[in-house]
Amino acid sequence: MxxxxxxxxxxxxxxxxxxxxxxxxxxxxxxxxxxxxxxxxxxxxxxxxxxxxxxxxxxxxxxKIVDEGWDKGLTEDVNAIELYTNTLIWILSVVFGVLFGGILQILNFIKIKNIKGAIITAFYSIIYISIQVVLINYIRQNYPDIIHDIFYVNFILSGIGATGLFFIRQQLFPRDLQYRAKSYIIPIIASIAISIALFYLF
Structure with missing residues (x-):
């Protein structure tokens, strides 16, 4: 203001x-x-x-603010700060894993000089990913009859993790902050490349 x-x-x-x-x-x-x-x-x-x-x-x-909901504060103002949108963070978190969405959210917090938000997001992402890996491995070892559905289980867990990232952002981002969407091309290409590399490695 x-x-x-x-x-x-x-x-x-x-x-x-x-x-x-x-x-x-x-x-x-x-x-x-x-x-x-x-x-x-x-x-x-x-x-x-x-x-x-x-x-x-x-x-x-x-x-003029173009979004008052999921991406509250999103605007077309060319002078506004560039940040990754909640929508992009959600999609990457669900499709590729919380780590990928978490990294974008950390970069957003760093961009607005909110180190507390960056640290909390980093800790949350690491802890959640660890829990998710343990759960997936537990299911594979103890419930072999649903291994063919493990993709859907992982998808649901990633969705829950993405919700946690959204909650952190809602609590720690300035409520009156207006920003414009940063390009999604590099994050998506990087996420695909890293996911393919991890698939072949593990």
């Missing part, structure tokens, strides 16, 4: 930069700078006024 009093302390020259066409400031900051300049006696031509109002309108449209 932009504090108008902070912007009010800026010089006229600094405020002018807020209303330029290439301004990377958020809509509220541009609006406040425009209003403060008017308060200080700066007069705008009709053309300048239309330009500034169009700039503010465009920025508000760009900043």
């Amino acid at each position: 932009v504090n108008k009093n902070v912007i009010r302390n800026l010089s006229d020259r600094e405020l002018e930069k807020y209303i330029e066409s290439n301004s990377r400031s958020v809509a509220d900051a541009v609006q406040y700078a425009y209003e403060i300049l008017q308060e200080r006696g700066r007069t705008f031509t009709v053309s300048e006024t239309e330009h500034i109002e169009a700039l503010i309108a465009k920025k508000r449209e760009d900043e």
Whole structure:
């Protein structure tokens, strides 16, 4: 959230930069700078006024939050921080395992400088994966009649683990954080490559 009093302390020259066409400031900051300049006696031509109002309108449209549910805070604002979405983390966790989704969530926490969240996610991922491996091995050794269904069991366990990651994110991410989706291409390619390598190794 932009504090108008902070912007009010800026010089006229600094405020002018807020209303330029290439301004990377958020809509509220541009609006406040425009209003403060008017308060200080700066007069705008009709053309300048239309330009500034169009700039503010465009920025508000760009900043519009596109998701209020699963990926709450997701926006199309080009100035917003780039993070991996909850949807991507969930998919990787369920399909490839909690480790893969956990790594993306750790990177997200590091990106927003939340070391506590990164550490908790790391510990959770390691502990959950360990428990999941033990359970799968136990089922294989003691219930040979359902070995052919082990894939579905593993899928369900991964889904439960993904839910845990989601809960951690919901509790530790800033509730007013707006972010744009970071590309999913590299994480998916890396997950496939590592999974194939692990399959042939073990």
